[in-house]
Each structure stands twice: as structure tokens, then as C-alpha cells.
Amino acid sequence: MMISQVNFGYPWFLSYGHLTITAAMLVLFLAGYARKWSRTLMVLIGAVAVWSFTGFLAARFVLDINGRVALPTQAFLPSGKGRVLDMGAGTGRSTFMVLEARPQTTVVALDLFGDSYERHFGPGTSGQERLVANLRAAGLEQRTTIQTGDMRKLPFEPATFDAAVSAYAIDHLNRTGITASLAEASRVLKPGGEFLLMLIGKDPWLYFTFGPLLVHSGTLPPARWTNFLQAAGFQVIEQGRRPATLYFLARKP
Numbered sequence: 276m277m278i279s280q281v282n283f284g285y286p287w288f289l290s291y292g293h294l295t296i297t298a299a300m301l302v303l304f305l306a307g308y309a310r311k312w313s314r315t316l317m318v319l320i321g322a323v324a325v326w327s328f329t330g331f332l333a334a335r336f337v338l339d340i341n342g343r344v345a346l347p348t349q350a351f352l353p354s355g356k357g358r359v360l361d362m363g364a365g366t367g368r369s370t371f372m373v374l375e376a377r378p379q380t381t382v383v384a385l386d387l388f389g390d391s392y393e394r395h396f397g398p399g400t401s402g403q404e405r406l407v408a409n410l411r412a413a414g415l416e417q418r419t420t421i422q423t424g425d426m427r428k429l430p431f432e433p434a435t436f437d438a439a440v441s442a443y444a445i446d447h448l449n450r451t452g453i454t455a456s457l458a459e460a461s462r463v464l465k466p467g468g469e470f471l472l473m474l475i476g477k478d479p480w481l482y483f484t485f486g487p488l489l490v491h492s493g494t495l496p497p498a499r500w501t502n503f504l505q506a507a508g509f510q511v512i513e514q515g516r517r518p519a520t521l522y523f524l525a526r527k528p
């Protein structure tokens with residue numbers, strides 16, 4: 276019997292890459308010890324080893340990019356039911372977040388499954404297939420519809436969703452794309468509909484861990500996101516931080 280497992284497919288090096296540096300530093304440290312390298316050099320090697328191992332712990336256990344992500348706020352869809360749109364669903368991490376925390380919802384998982392998808396998850400079977408495999412592995416496929424589409428021009432009628440989420444996706448777009456996507460989210464939500472926007476948060480420990488690798492086009496100050504949301508017609512009802520995450524809960528009046 277084949278047992279399939281959920282695999283969100285983010286690259287291994289985001290979770291384990293630091294360990295390769297730790298291993299290299301340990302080898303250097305042993306070589307330096309045997310050959311009596313200078314104390315300064317040995318301290319430097321030791322410092323890099325400590326940084327890389329701490330970075331590994333933060334990446335693997337705090338960021339945990341291939342693990343489940345929790346809803347950042349219980350105020351999202353407290354009724355626990357409704358039709359929800361996931362804008363930029365990728366391999367399903369944010370879709371799982373909604374389906375598992377709100378068991379009476381259904382989700383439309385929308386993604387372009389194009390270049391940006393491959394940049395994040397690598398080449399391989401089609402994006403839809405990877406998403407379907409994850410949903411099947413968790414028994415969630417009956418509650419999900421997969422839709423190929425662009426969040427800047429959503430292929431849905433106005434006022435057809437009770438809620439929408441977008442996690443770590445809109446912050447990959449340029450300003451025009453951000454404005455268009457938020458306007459589209461507002462258009463497809465019913466009046467009173469909720470929008471949960473999750474973005475990469477500028478946590479100091481993330482910069483310590485990943486340094487310049489973390490530079491994301493959309494890591495803007497929170498006030499800018501509030502402005503974008505308000506310009507799209509949303510009321511921001513909650514804003515907060517979770518590890519590596521800045522989130523906004525907004526409502527369409």
C-alpha cells in the first residue's frame with residue numbers, strides 16, 4: 276500500500292542549508308586545532324559555527340516553512356463556515372491552514388502555477404498535481420477546488436466569496452500588482468466578507484538567519500499595507516505579528 280505524505284515542497288536549504296555551513300566550520304575547526312591556527316581565526320570559525328547552528332534552529336523550528344502554518348487570528352471566520360478564496364495557494368500550505376482550522380469551509384485554491392510557482396517549489400510535476408497530491412494525502416480534496424488564474428484579475432463573479440486569504444503571495448507583486456490584487460479581493464467578497472492578508476514579517480531574527488536572502492519586493496512598512504487595504508475599500512479590523520509574519524484582518528463594508 277502506498278502511503279502518501281503532505282509535502283509543501285519549499286526547498287530543503289531553507290530548512291537545512293545552515294547545517295552545511297556548520298559542518299564545514301566543524302571540519303575547519305578540527306583542522307585548525309590540529310595545525311595550531313591563530314586564536315583569532317579559531318574564534319572566527321567558532322562564531323560562524325554558532326551563527327549557522329542557531330540559524331538552523333530558527334529556520335527549522337521557528338520558520339518551519341514546510342510545516343503547517345496556524346491561523347494568525349481566531350477572529351478570522353469565527354462562524355467556521357463559508358466559501359473561501361486562497362489567492363496564491365502554491366502547494367497548499369495556506370489552503371490547509373483554512374480547511375483545518377475551519378472545518379466547515381470550502382476553499383477555492385487559486386494560483387498561476389507559472390514561473391513564480393517554479394521559483395518557489397522547483398520544476399517537477401505540474402503545480403496542480405502537487406497541490407492535489409497534498410490535499411489527497413490529508414483527505415481535504417473534497418473541500419477544495421483548484422483554479423489556475425491570476426490574482427490581479429480574478430476569474431470570478433463579484434460578491435461570490437465569504438472570505439479570502441492570501442499568504443506570502445501578494446508581497447511578491449509590484450505596487451501595481453498589489454493594488455490590483457487587493458481591489459480584486461474586495462470585488463469578489465460579499466459585503467461583510469473578511470480578508471486575511473499574511474505577509475513576510477521583517478523580524479530581526481529572520482534577518483539574522485537569512486540576511487540579504489530575505490529581501491522580498493513587498494516587505495513594506497505596516498502602514499503602507501494599511502493604506503493599500505483602505506484604498507481597496509477594506510476596513511482593517513486587526514493587525515499583528517506572528518513569527519516571520521505580518522498579518523492584517525480586514526473586512527469589506
Ligand SMILES: C[S@@+](CC[C@H](N)C(=O)[O-])C[C@H]1O[C@@H](n2cnc3c(N)ncnc32)[C@H](O)[C@@H]1O
Pocket residue numbers: 362363364365366367368369370385386387388389390391392393395424425426427441442443444447
Ligand atoms: C511563496 S508562495 C505562497 C504559497 C502559499 N500561499 C503558502 O502559504 O505556502 C507564493 C505563491 O503565489 C503565487 N503567485 C504569484 N503571483 C501570482 C499571481 N499573480 N496570481 C496567482 N498566484 C500568484 C506563486 O505561484 C506561488 O505559488
